[in-house]
Amino acid sequence: ERERERERERERERETLLSSANLVFLVEMAAQEVASQPSDTLTTLKTESETLKTKLEEERAKLHDVELHQVAEKIEALGQFVMKTRRTLKGHGNKVLCMDWCKDKRRIVSSSQDGKVIVWDAFTTNKEHAVTMPCTWVMACAYAPSGCAVACGGLDNKCSVYPLSLDKNENLAAKKKSVAMHTNYLSACCFTNSDMQILTSSGDGTCALWDVESGQMLQSFHGHAADVLCLDLAPSETGNTFVSGGCDKKACVWDMRTGQCIQSFETHESDINSVRYYPSGDAFASGSDDATCRLYDLRADREVAIYSKESIIFGTSSVDFSLSGRLLFGGYNDYTINVWDVLKGTRVSILFGHENRVSTLRVSPDGTAFSYARLLVNWSGSHSVITPL
Amino acid sequence: MAQPSSCAQSSNGVADESPNMLVYRKMEDIIARMQDEKNGIPIRTVKSFLSKIPSVFSGSDIVQWMQKNLNIEDQVEALHLGTLMAAHGYFFPISDHVLTLKEDGTFYRFQTPYFWPSNCWEPENTDYAVYLCKRTMQNKARLELADYEAESLARLQRAFARKWEFIFMQAEAQAKVDKKRDKIERKILDSQERAFWDVHRPVPGCVNTTEADIKKSSRMKQPHKTRKSVYGLQNDIRSHSPTHTVTPEVKEPTEDELHDQIQHCQEQLDRHRLKMSKVAESLLSFAEQYLEYDPFFTTPEPSNPWISDDVTSWELEACKEAGQQRVKRWAFCFDEVMKDPVGREQFLKFLESEFSSENLRFWLAVQELKKRPIREVPTRVQEIWEEFLAPGAPSAINVDSRSYDKTTQNIKDPGRYAFQDAQEHIYKLMKSDSYSRFIRSSAYQELLQAKKKVQPQNRPRHTHASLLCMKFALNVKMVFHNDIKIQREIKMFHSLLSRT
Numbered sequence: 001e002r003e004r005e006r007e008r009e010r011e012r013e014r015e016t017l018l019s020s021a022n023l024v025f026l027v028e029m030a031a032q033e034v035a036s037q038p039s040d041t042l043t044t045l046k047t048e049s050e051t052l053k054t055k056l057e058e059e060r061a062k063l064h065d066v067e068l069h070q071v072a073e074k075i076e077a078l079g080q081f082v083m084k085t086r087r088t089l090k091g092h093g094n095k096v097l098c099m100d101w102c103k104d105k106r107r108i109v110s111s112s113q114d115g116k117v118i119v120w121d122a123f124t125t126n127k128e129h130a131v132t133m134p135c136t137w138v139m140a141c142a143y144a145p146s147g148c149a150v151a152c153g154g155l156d157n158k159c160s161v162y163p164l165s166l167d168k169n170e171n172l173a174a175k176k177k178s179v180a181m182h183t184n185y186l187s188a189c190c191f192t193n194s195d196m197q198i199l200t201s202s203g204d205g206t207c208a209l210w211d212v213e214s215g216q217m218l219q220s221f222h223g224h225a226a227d228v229l230c231l232d233l234a235p236s237e238t239g240n241t242f243v244s245g246g247c248d249k250k251a252c253v254w255d256m257r258t259g260q261c262i263q264s265f266e267t268h269e270s271d272i273n274s275v276r277y278y279p280s281g282d283a284f285a286s287g288s289d290d291a292t293c294r295l296y297d298l299r300a301d302r303e304v305a306i307y308s309k310e311s312i313i314f315g316t317s318s319v320d321f322s323l324s325g326r327l328l329f330g331g332y333n334d335y336t337i338n339v340w341d342v343l344k345g346t347r348v349s350i351l352f353g354h355e356n357r358v359s360t361l362r363v364s365p366d367g368t369a370f371s372y373a374r375l376l377v378n379w380s381g382s383h384s385v386i387t388p389l
Numbered sequence: 390m391a392q393p394s395s396c397a398q399s400s401n402g403v404a405d406e407s408p409n410m411l412v413y414r415k416m417e418d419i420i421a422r423m424q425d426e427k428n429g430i431p432i433r434t435v436k437s438f439l440s441k442i443p444s445v446f447s448g449s450d451i452v453q454w455m456q457k458n459l460n461i462e463d464q465v466e467a468l469h470l471g472t473l474m475a476a477h478g479y480f481f482p483i484s485d486h487v488l489t490l491k492e493d494g495t496f497y498r499f500q501t502p503y504f505w506p507s508n509c510w511e512p513e514n515t516d517y518a519v520y521l522c523k524r525t526m527q528n529k530a531r532l533e534l535a536d537y538e539a540e541s542l543a544r545l546q547r548a549f550a551r552k553w554e555f556i557f558m559q560a561e562a563q564a565k566v567d568k569k570r571d572k573i574e575r576k577i578l579d580s581q582e583r584a585f586w587d588v589h590r591p592v593p594g595c596v597n598t599t600e601a602d603i604k605k606s607s608r609m610k611q612p613h614k615t616r617k618s619v620y621g622l623q624n625d626i627r628s629h630s631p632t633h634t635v636t637p638e639v640k641e642p643t644e645d646e647l648h649d650q651i652q653h654c655q656e657q658l659d660r661h662r663l664k665m666s667k668v669a670e671s672l673l674s675f676a677e678q679y680l681e682y683d684p685f686f687t688t689p690e691p692s693n694p695w696i697s698d699d700v701t702s703w704e705l706e707a708c709k710e711a712g713q714q715r716v717k718r719w720a721f722c723f724d725e726v727m728k729d730p731v732g733r734e735q736f737l738k739f740l741e742s743e744f745s746s747e748n749l750r751f752w753l754a755v756q757e758l759k760k761r762p763i764r765e766v767p768t769r770v771q772e773i774w775e776e777f778l779a780p781g782a783p784s785a786i787n788v789d790s791r792s793y794d795k796t797t798q799n800i801k802d803p804g805r806y807a808f809q810d811a812q813e814h815i816y817k818l819m820k821s822d823s824y825s826r827f828i829r830s831s832a833y834q835e836l837l838q839a840k841k842k843v844q845p846q847n848r849p850r851h852t853h854a855s856l857l858c859m860k861f862a863l864n865v866k867m868v869f870h871n872d873i874k875i876q877r878e879i880k881m882f883h884s885l886l887s888r889t
Contacts, residue, residue: 045647052654063664071669075677081685086695105703106694123694137603155603187604194760203604213762218805223649225642229604237727237756238816257806261653263660270408271605280675282668289408291415297672299663310460311470313415315408324683326676333412334473335596343673352469366706368684369695 053266060302068295068305072343078326081339081349086369089120091127097154098188098360102143105366109150111138117152119164122371129164131172140189142198151179151198153186159200161212180210180217187229190242192256199242199256201228207244209256221254223261230274236281243284245272251286251296265296267303274318278342279325285342287316293330295342307340309347318360323367331361331372408605413477413507420479423454424499430454435496443573445483445496452492468492476598477506481584486535486592488584498577504585506599509615512589515556516619518545520586522560527567537593559620585619678721682714690714711735716836720828723820735836739827747784748815748823751777755812759805770803778811788814 092112099110106123115136119129135156142151144161153159159180162172180186184203191198192209197218201207207221207228226247234241241262245251251272253263270289277284283297283304292308293316307328314334321328321342328340339349361372406414423429430450435442448471455467471490475481475497481488483496490497504510521542524534534542549556567575591597642650681687690712694700705712711731719726719735726732733753740746754777758769777786778796788796792810799807827833 042644042647045644045651046642049647049650049654052651052658056654056657059658060662063662065664066666066669068665068669068672071666072673075673106700123700139604185604192760196760196762211763213764216763218763223653225646227604237724238813257809263657264653270406270411278672278675279679280672282675283672289411291412297668299671300665300668301657301660301662304665304668311455311466313419313470314412314473322683322685324676324679324686325672326680326683327685334469336469343676350463350466352465366684366689366703367682368689368693 060300063300064302068343069345072345075343077344077346078341078348081327083349083351087122087125089122089125091118091120091130092116096359097137097139098141098152099362099371100141100143100150101362101364101371102147103145103365104147105364105368107143107147108371109141109143109152111141111152111154113137117141117150117162119150129162129172131162131176133160137185140186140200142189142191144191144195145193146195149195151189151191153180153189153200155185157182157184157186157202157204159186159189159198159210161198177212177215179212179215180208181215182206182208184227187227188231190231190233192233199231199233201231201244203227205246207231207242207254219256219259221252221259221261223252223254223264224248224250229271232275232277232284234281235277235279239281243275243277245275245286245288247271249288251275251284253284253298263298263301265303267294268292270315273316276320279321279323285319285321285328287319287330289315289333291315291332293319293328293340295328305342305345307338307345307347309338312338318362318372320361320363320370322363329361329363329370331359337361337372409601410507413505416474416477416479417505417507419459419474420499422458423451423480428458432499441573442483442496442576444577445498448482448491448493448495448497451480451490451497464492473598476588476596478504478584478588478598481580481587483580486583486587487595488587488591498580498584500584501578501581504581506588510585510589510619511615511617512586512619513617514545515549515552517541517586517590518549518556519559519563519620520582521545522556523563523567526560526564535592541590563620682718709734711836713837713839716833716839719833720837723824726824726827735832736824736827739830739832740823742832743823743826745823747777747786748819750784751786752812752815752819755808758808763805766805767803770800770807773808774800786811786815787818 089108089110092110092114095113096110097113099108101108106121107128108120108122109117110120111117111133113136115133115138117131117133117138118127120127129150133152133154133156135154137155138152139154140152140159144150147164149161149163151159151161158178161177161179163175163177164172165175179198180189180200182200182202182204184205186200186202188201189198190200196212198210198212199207200210205222205224205226205228208217209219209221210216211218221244224244224246228244228246231242231244233239234243240256241253242256243251243253249266249268249270249272251265251268252261254260255262268286268288268290269292272286272288274287275284278295282299283295285293285295287293291312291314292306294303294307295305296302297304307330312332312334314332316330316332318331319328326342327348328342330338330340332338335352337351338347339351340346341348359372361370363370424432430446432444432446435445451471452464452467455461455471456464459467459470461467461470468490472488475488475490478488478500480497480499482491483498485495521534521538524538525542546553567579570578589599684693689702690705691697691701692699694703706715709731711729715729715731719729719732726736733749737746737749740749751773754773758766758773761769774782774796776782777784778788778793788811792814795810796808
């Protein structure tokens with residue numbers, strides 16, 4: 001009898017202990033709930049955003065009925081390309097970081113790490129103008145459509161415009177006009193189809209459109225989660241859009257009028273260093289530190305090709321198309337230039353440079369040549385056509 | 390080969406690596422494969438004269454392995470990639486300061502993971518001083534300083550004059566520790582240490598792979614992980630260079646930003662998309678159509694200026710007369726006509742003949758408006774309104790009522806896009822209506838058929854009539870004279886005739 005009593009006592013004790021333990025447990029849980037209240041909204045929003053992104057990818061994948069290179073099997077393969085250096089422009093004391101062609105197809109503006117900006121007539125290799133910026137690392141430069149001015153900027157967080165005068169003795173620096181102001185380095189700049197507006201991208205994660213005369217910001221573009229490294233204007237006459245790429249691995253297409261991001265693509269695995277439109281304006285290519293170049297089509301709303309090889313492990317710093325869009329030139333951080341057949345996805349040529357990373361690569365406005373970094377490489381007119389067996 | 394597109398990576402779970410680390414990891418993967426017991430490069434100890442050379446493999450071993458295992462067809466490419474890996478210090482030639490890969494019997498050794506670049510090394514000059522000093526203490530021919538190293542040592546002695554006793558002591562201590570090691574082990578470690586310094590203090594004239602792109606280094610992820618001292622020295626120099634500001638890599642999105650992202654995704658979901666097969670066909674046909682205009686496939690007429698040093702093709706492009714090839718392009722799409730100033734001119738002429746030129750003039754005026762400085766915009770907007778849209782406008786254009794109403798609203802607060810809707814409407818109208826008639830018009834067809842213009846010459850031009858007279862006169866002469874001179878004259882005359 002006493003044993004049973006003692007047992008019942010012990011059971012009751014255990015029960016009370018358990019229930020009190022439960023109570024403590026419940027109280028602790030409640031406390032945790034209260035504590036996690038503020039981050040709940042963020043977490044739910046994040047989950048919602050992720051779910052939508054997955055859904056978007058599914059929608060995009062639905063219309064993927066064939067690969068580009070499969071459709072391209074019916075066209076002839078390209079033979080090996082031979083390219084030759086036609087001009088070498090020497091004069092920068094340090095790494096050339098950026099360059100841009102003038103619409104006259106022969107002049108070039110280039111900027112370097114030591115702060116120099118030089119305008120050349122690449123055809124004669126003469127230096128026509130030179131100016132030293134007050135900052136080093138001039139990472140962006142652009143030629144105005146009229147050919148009468150250049151814009152540049154970099155670590156100074158600004159974009160400045162220099163009108164070019166015919167008088168060689170005139171001091172360019174005196175006429176400098178500060179146009180854009182960012183809160184971090186200027187990574188790229190580009191005139192719209194007018195001397196009066198400049199589009200800029202910056203390490204502060206934004207792009208902006210500026211009125212050159214007044215320095216007023218006409219539109220800003222927010223949406224990148226990290227530094228924006230590059231941009232390119234759509235080639236159409238009615239074009240009001242541009243594409244940008246950033247350290248958040250995203251490429252975004254923007255409406256210049258409203259400032260809205262119209263389309264975005266997030267398939268790269270590292271920083272996007274360069275974006276260029278396909279000549280028709282329906283697609284664009286991107287080059288990234290993940291050692292690949294990719295082609296995105298705006299009508300299909302997805303990535304449609306990847307250009308990569310197992311042996312290419314260094315990042316792409318710069319890309320550009322030949323005039324027909326059949327070739328994609330990629331400058332890489334391993335001092336090479338790989339030339340890709342855009343449609344078939346194969347590499348058709350490789351150029352070895354020995355001095356430095358290829359920083360900017362640009363095809364001239366009429367497609368007769370392309371130029372890169374310190375060396376100017378113009379293409380030779382010979383190539384062999386190999387027919388498949 | 391092109392690969393099928395991959396899905397987007399979520400930025401949340403995956404550890405974000407900086408661009409440099411990405412490349413280091415890739416190289417280290419290759420190194421791991423090279424060091425694999427079964428399928429890697431055979432490492433051996435070579436007997437030479439009185440001593441052994443431990444743990445080496447030859448340059449040609451490396452190249453062969455790369456060609457076989459990394460899908461590299463071309464030997465040059467293998468050498469290039471191998472040289473890069475050597476330049477980063479993952480393997481090195483045992484008897485050369487210059488880090489390249491040669492495809493021959495030169496011996497190479499793997500670098501120890503301790504010295505790999507992925508460990509974020511940024512050794513200070515004090516360490517380099519200790520190292521060079523230590524080398525001079527060891528009486529081995531193979532450890533003798535090269536010229537550039539001796540110069541560096543002299544420079545460092547001057548720079549660290551006050552600290553030199555301390556540096557010397559460190560060097561002595563290091564040398565003592567080294568002496569205690571096994572001979573073979575020492576050989577290997579010495580060479581690896583030297584290779585490390587060949588990367589961080591390269592031979593003058595060699596590529597310095599430790600140079601960073603300022604855009605990337607200013608976002609350095611974990612600056613506290615940088616290893617600055619090889620020999621355990623403390624330095625009173627500031628620990629971070631100006632470029633290494635500690636900024637967060639990718640900011641966590643705020644609530645507002647997330648709302649924007651969600652909205653953006655929802656809008657995107659409703660987008661009308663084209664099938665891949667259609668898109669592919671379109672890309673193919675565009676490239677094909679423009680192939681004849683691409684100087685990389687078709688030599689431009691008369692030549693590529695960069696190759697021939699002759700700017701004629703640029704001059705032709707700039708002149709008012711458009712060649713056949715250029716005219717042909719206008720028929721590709723409406724945009725081509727509008728892009729080319731000569732095309733626009735011809736199109737305008739055609740529209741004038743149809744009494745609908747005000748459409749194009751309006752479109753051009755609005756394009757011009759968007760190019761003006763913001764200060765001039767309000768006045769220009771008013772002018773365009775008066776000219777084209779106001780009741781009783783001299784060049785009245787026809788726009789749909791919706792665009793008209795919107796424009797009426799817009800001009801009350803005039804901006805660069807005041808006429809956007811009207812402009813789009815007019816563009817569509819011209820494209821679907823006037824453009825197709827222009828391409829079919831006789832004016833355009835004539836331009837298309839036009840023969841190539843004769844190059845202006847220094848030769849005097851003869852009219853056909855005058856030539857006939859000359860021919861008659863010569864024939865008369867021929868009848869009466871069998872002169873060689875006359876015959877020559879006749880020959881010349883005939884060639885003249887055939888050329889015009």
